[in-house]
Amino acid sequence: MSIKYKTIFHIDENSKWKLLLTNVSNLLVAMENENFDVEVLANAEAVKYYDATQDLGADINTMKLLNEKGVKFVACNNALMANNIKKNNIIEFVNIVPAGVLELVLKQSEGFAYIKP
Amino acid sequence: MSIKYKTIFHIDENSKWKLLLTNVSNLLVAMENENFDVEVLANAEAVKYYDATQDLGADINTMKLLNEKGVKFVACNNALMANNIKKNNIIEFVNIVPAGVLELVLKQSEGFAYIKP
Amino acid sequence: MSIKYKTIFHIDENSKWKLLLTNVSNLLVAMENENFDVEVLANAEAVKYYDATQDLGADINTMKLLNEKGVKFVACNNALMANNIKKNNIIEFVNIVPAGVLELVLKQSEGFAYIKP
Numbered sequence: 001m002s003i004k005y006k007t008i009f010h011i012d013e014n015s016k017w018k019l020l021l022t023n024v025s026n027l028l029v030a031m032e033n034e035n036f037d038v039e040v041l042a043n044a045e046a047v048k049y050y051d052a053t054q055d056l057g058a059d060i061n062t063m064k065l066l067n068e069k070g071v072k073f074v075a076c077n078n079a080l081m082a083n084n085i086k087k088n089n090i091i092e093f094v095n096i097v098p099a100g101v102l103e104l105v106l107k108q109s110e111g112f113a114y115i116k117p
Numbered sequence: 118m119s120i121k122y123k124t125i126f127h128i129d130e131n132s133k134w135k136l137l138l139t140n141v142s143n144l145l146v147a148m149e150n151e152n153f154d155v156e157v158l159a160n161a162e163a164v165k166y167y168d169a170t171q172d173l174g175a176d177i178n179t180m181k182l183l184n185e186k187g188v189k190f191v192a193c194n195n196a197l198m199a200n201n202i203k204k205n206n207i208i209e210f211v212n213i214v215p216a217g218v219l220e221l222v223l224k225q226s227e228g229f230a231y232i233k234p
Numbered sequence: 235m236s237i238k239y240k241t242i243f244h245i246d247e248n249s250k251w252k253l254l255l256t257n258v259s260n261l262l263v264a265m266e267n268e269n270f271d272v273e274v275l276a277n278a279e280a281v282k283y284y285d286a287t288q289d290l291g292a293d294i295n296t297m298k299l300l301n302e303k304g305v306k307f308v309a310c311n312n313a314l315m316a317n318n319i320k321k322n323n324i325i326e327f328v329n330i331v332p333a334g335v336l337e338l339v340l341k342q343s344e345g346f347a348y349i350k351p
Contacts (some may be wrong), residue, residue: 005336005339005343006339007335007339010232010233012136012234019246019278022278023277023278023335024335026310026312026333026334026335026336027333027335027336027339029333030332030333030335030336031336043140044136044139044140044234076143078143098147099143099144099146099147100143101124101140101141101143101144101147101232102122102143102144102147102148104230104232105122105124105144105230105232108230108231109122109228109230111343113338113339113342113343113348114230114231114232114342114348115244115335115338115339115348116233116244116350117246117278127349127350129253129351160257161253161256161257161351193260195260215264216260216261216263216264217260218241218257218258218260218261218264218349219239219260219261219264219265221347221349222239222240222241222261222347222349225347225348226239226345226347231347231348231349233350
């Protein structure tokens with residue numbers, strides 16, 4: 001049985017998305033053939049990137065590909081409301097949690113490593 | 118017996134205080150009626166926000182309220198000295214530790230989750 | 235037997251090096267006479283600081299001193315390649331790992347505290 005790599009990436013600045021996606025992509029390559037659990041938790045202004053009504057260019061394809069490989073993308077509902085982003089408008093594979101900070105605490109208590117790009 | 122949520126927030130940029138206070142407030146709402154241990158550790162220039170001789174506007178009331186609910190605010194003494202902030206001038210409910218980085222290490226070794234807004 | 239303080243510092247912005255070196259120096263002073271394992275993991279643009287062909291001023295001496303005291307400096311190979319930094323040109327005591335993010339995950343799974351200055 002292979003080790004299960006559990007990691008939660010935290011992003012709260014919209015300008016950090018390209019760096020974050022590179023980080024996650026590199027991690028998946030490095031963990032090839034390993035059992036993993038990788039989540040991207042966006043709160044504060046970073047949830048704006050989940051708004052599907054904008055043109056994200058190549059990044060949306062990267063996100064889709066990562067999601068197909070098992071990466072979970074999660075949004076903080078407090079942040080969605082604070083940024084006036086309607087749930088109907090967010091990227092379809094993004095999950096919503098009531099509070100992003102609580103998600104960060106819970107995952108770390110379950111043994112997830114924390115990485116803030 | 119409820120789970121004890123242990124979390125240390127790390128702040129080292131003065132410009133991140135409003136985001137941090139929103140994060141901590143959201144966490145407390147999400148953990149309502151749960152047993153928790155939440156600490157805010159400020160080092161580097163972020164300790165400037167602990168200087169009670171300035172006008173912090175509504176943020177000082179938010180900090181007081183969070184502290185009354187159990188949130189601990191802690192300052193790194195190395196940073197206080199580096200920023201010429203006198204201990205007599207800091208907010209009364211702020212505690213001081215000799216080295217903020219050691220506090221971050223010790224708390225994580227005690228099972229605290231780490232969050233850097 | 236003294237406690238072993240295990241800590242990994244993460245840096246991905248070149249502008250944060252002075253702050254990081256101060257953090258690491260303060261941690262070593264605070265842990266004096268204790269058994270410790272401290273690693274600095276640089277990825278993204280932060281690996282540029284490992285390029286020995288530039289003039290780092292006093293910082294290179296700080297890094298050397300910290301390394302002599304046991305601090306490990308590590309570079310992400312993905313980042314070295316992305317920034318066109320040749321392995322022959324990096325500071326001699328810097329180690330290279332294939333993927334910086336995997337290093338962050340592995341160390342935290344071994345009980346290392348994570349600090350992002």
